[in-house]
Amino acid sequence: MKIIDKKSHNVILMLNLSYTEENYLKSIYHLSKGGKLEVTTNAIADNLKTKAASVTDMMKKLASKNVVNYQKYKGVNVSEEGKKVALLVIRKHRLWEVFLVEKMKFNWDQVHEVAEQLEHIKSSLLIKRLDEFLGYPKYDPHGDPIPDENGEYKATPQIPINEINIGHEGIIVSVKDSSSPFLQYLDKIGAYIGAKIKVLDKVDFDGSNEIIIDNKRTISISKQVSENILISES
Amino acid sequence: MKIIDKKSHNVILMLNLSYTEENYLKSIYHLSKGGKLEVTTNAIADNLKTKAASVTDMMKKLASKNVVNYQKYKGVNVSEEGKKVALLVIRKHRLWEVFLVEKMKFNWDQVHEVAEQLEHIKSSLLIKRLDEFLGYPKYDPHGDPIPDENGEYKATPQIPINEINIGHEGIIVSVKDSSSPFLQYLDKIGAYIGAKIKVLDKVDFDGSNEIIIDNKRTISISKQVSENILISES
DNA sequence: TATTAGTTTTAGACATACCTAAAACTAAAC
DNA sequence: GTTTAGTTTTAGGTATGTCTAAAACTAATA
Numbered sequence: 441m442k443i444i445d446k447k448s449h450n451v452i453l454m455l456n457l458s459y460t461e462e463n464y465l466k467s468i469y470h471l472s473k474g475g476k477l478e479v480t481t482n483a484i485a486d487n488l489k490t491k492a493a494s495v496t497d498m499m500k501k502l503a504s505k506n507v508v509n510y511q512k513y514k515g516v517n518v519s520e521e522g523k524k525v526a527l528l529v530i531r532k533h534r535l536w537e538v539f540l541v542e543k544m545k546f547n548w549d550q551v552h553e554v555a556e557q558l559e560h561i562k563s564s565l566l567i568k569r570l571d572e573f574l575g576y577p578k579y580d581p582h583g584d585p586i587p588d589e590n591g592e593y594k595a596t597p598q599i600p601i602n603e604i605n606i607g608h609e610g611i612i613v614s615v616k617d618s619s620s621p622f623l624q625y626l627d628k629i630g631a632y633i634g635a636k637i638k639v640l641d642k643v644d645f646d647g648s649n650e651i652i653i654d655n656k657r658t659i660s661i662s663k664q665v666s667e668n669i670l671i672s673e674s
Numbered sequence: 675m676k677i678i679d680k681k682s683h684n685v686i687l688m689l690n691l692s693y694t695e696e697n698y699l700k701s702i703y704h705l706s707k708g709g710k711l712e713v714t715t716n717a718i719a720d721n722l723k724t725k726a727a728s729v730t731d732m733m734k735k736l737a738s739k740n741v742v743n744y745q746k747y748k749g750v751n752v753s754e755e756g757k758k759v760a761l762l763v764i765r766k767h768r769l770w771e772v773f774l775v776e777k778m779k780f781n782w783d784q785v786h787e788v789a790e791q792l793e794h795i796k797s798s799l800l801i802k803r804l805d806e807f808l809g810y811p812k813y814d815p816h817g818d819p820i821p822d823e824n825g826e827y828k829a830t831p832q833i834p835i836n837e838i839n840i841g842h843e844g845i846i847v848s849v850k851d852s853s854s855p856f857l858q859y860l861d862k863i864g865a866y867i868g869a870k871i872k873v874l875d876k877v878d879f880d881g882s883n884e885i886i887i888d889n890k891r892t893i894s895i896s897k898q899v900s901e902n903i904l905i906s907e908s
Numbered sequence: 909t910a911t912t913a914g915t916t917t918t919a920g921a922c923a924t925a926c927c928t929a930a931a932a933c934t935a936a937a938c
Numbered sequence: 939g940t941t942t943a944g945t946t947t948t949a950g951g952t953a954t955g956t957c958t959a960a961a962a963c964t965a966a967t968a
Contacts, residue, residue, distance in 0.1 A: 458924080458925090460924085460925065480945080480946090481945075481946055481947085482944095482945065482946080490925090490926075490927095491926080491927065491928085492945075492946060492947085493926085493927070493928080493929095493946085493947075493948080494925070494926055494927070495946090496946065496947055496948085497924095497925075497926080497947095498925080501924090501925095512933090512946080512947070513932090513933060513934070513945080513946060513947080540800070543807060544799075544800060544803040544804065544807065545803055546799070546800075546803070550799070553797075554795065554797045554800055557795050557796065557797075558795060561788065561791050561792060562791065563787070563788045563791075565778075565780070565784065566774070566778060566780075566788055569778040569779060569780070570778065573777060573778065692954080692955090694954085694955065714915080714916090715915075715916055715917085716914095716915065716916080724955090724956075724957090725956080725957065725958085726915075726916060726917085727916085727917075727918080727956085727957070727958080727959095728955070728956055728957070729916090730916065730917055730918085731917095731954095731955075731956085732955080735954090735955095746916080746917070746963090747915080747916060747917080747962090747963060747964070
């Protein structure tokens with residue numbers, strides 16, 4: 441269906457994609473790292489827990505709708521139009537995650553399944569109002585950036601704790617050292633991906649940092665540890 | 675799938691009904707006035723804008739899942755289990771409508787379409803928290819009662835304005851017609867759920883009613899309009 | 909009671925999204 | 939250049955929910 445936007449007089453393609461088609465686009469967008477890499481059939485099948493043959497069928501359909509660029513045996517990627525769809529779904533997913541954690545008091549590990557459903561609700565007004573209601577958040581509870589209405593977002597700068605200034609806070613998004621002893625140490629102190637960290641104090645002579653985790657647990661971590669925990673500042 | 679409820683030790687049938695099946699149950703529940711009347715195939719087809727043949731197919735399927743009582747040519751009704759499903763969907767629909775109006779600043783006439791989608795989100799925790807977040811509302815923005823977790827609600831005696839005697843007054847609790855044009859008309863004349871209405875005069879020859887809204891605005895409404903505004907007399 | 913109009917069901921198709929199994933293709937090893 | 943292992947596509951089939959057209963049934967009228 442082609443409709444004319446009365447304001448811009450541009451031709452807009454009204455894409456009415458199914459829940460399933462939206463999920464495929466989102467998967468391809470993620471696997472291609474935002475459209476940068478070609479994605480294989482098997483990678484999509486693994487990601488969506490389906491079979492390669494089903495993926496091939498869907499690629500033909502999405503190609504016919506011009507939301508992916510697909511050539512037999514040559515892999516697939518999102519088209520410009522498909523990228524917009526994927527980014528809108530991601531925007532909705534992450535806004536709903538913020539809503540669930542901030543307003544519905546969900547834990548960060550309870551939000552994903554429900555957000556997978558909510559991301560397909562079709563109402564541009566709702567998304568606009570939800571964004572406003574939540575105070576135009578830039579990051580979701582996992583520290584991932586929320587695309588704006590135009591699909592634009594800045595990649596999260598990931599900063600080690602030792603580079604965060606006193607009083608600043610953020611979310612643990614990654615670790616540099618993923619050895620077992622280090623991860624066990626993180627577990628012991630109650631640090632995990634998604635945990636909220638605030639830097640309370642920095643000790644000059646040994647480079648250690650005093651931090652509070654999830655506004656609950658105050659702890660001092662060594663310079664070495666603080667260099668290996670990456671934070672997305674908020 | 676049968677699971678055992680740890681608290682009650684009762685066997686619970688985990689019904690995983692589709693979006694479509696839920697809509698059929700809701701429709702049958704409404705058309706049967708809460709399970710009181712037998713519902714015909716054509717009535718369901720009209721209500722869901724589908725065809726009688728499709729309804730028959732679905733009735734067989736819902737009967738096999740024990741959520742409706744169905745006998746060929748004899749009409750259909752919700753079973754006890756089906757009634758629970760229908761009431762949960764209605765509860766979710768109405769809670770989301772309150773959310774959209776109170777928190778998302780939607781107008782009355784904008785909520786229905788979106789609530790039709792949101793009512794199928796599967797998360798009992800979300801509904802519990804949403805209910806809490808909204809302050810345990812008893813009525814939706816159209817004045818319809820919201821069933822509690824057990825599916826119970828009290829029906830308010832709702833009387834159309836044309837049946838209210840001269841000099842009597844009450845509160846608008848609901849509307850029969852919830853089409854966009856009608857809701858916009860109500861908005862225009864300053865009528866809303868919760869508004870105080872007093873019937874000042876009734877004109878016999880055309881059935882129109884002269885009313886005063888909130889002791890401020892005196893207006894004449896047609897017979898048609900007065901039949902579609904429901905009042906709780908006080 | 910027989911007819912008939914309207915309702916409901918059945919039969920057979922279609923689209924979506926999935927599957928398995930076999931065929932086609934790619935790319936790397938020999 | 940062949941072989942081969944792995945990937946991808948095709949072919950054909952399944953389940954869901956829809957449809958049209960025809961058959962079956964109900965209930966009201968003659």
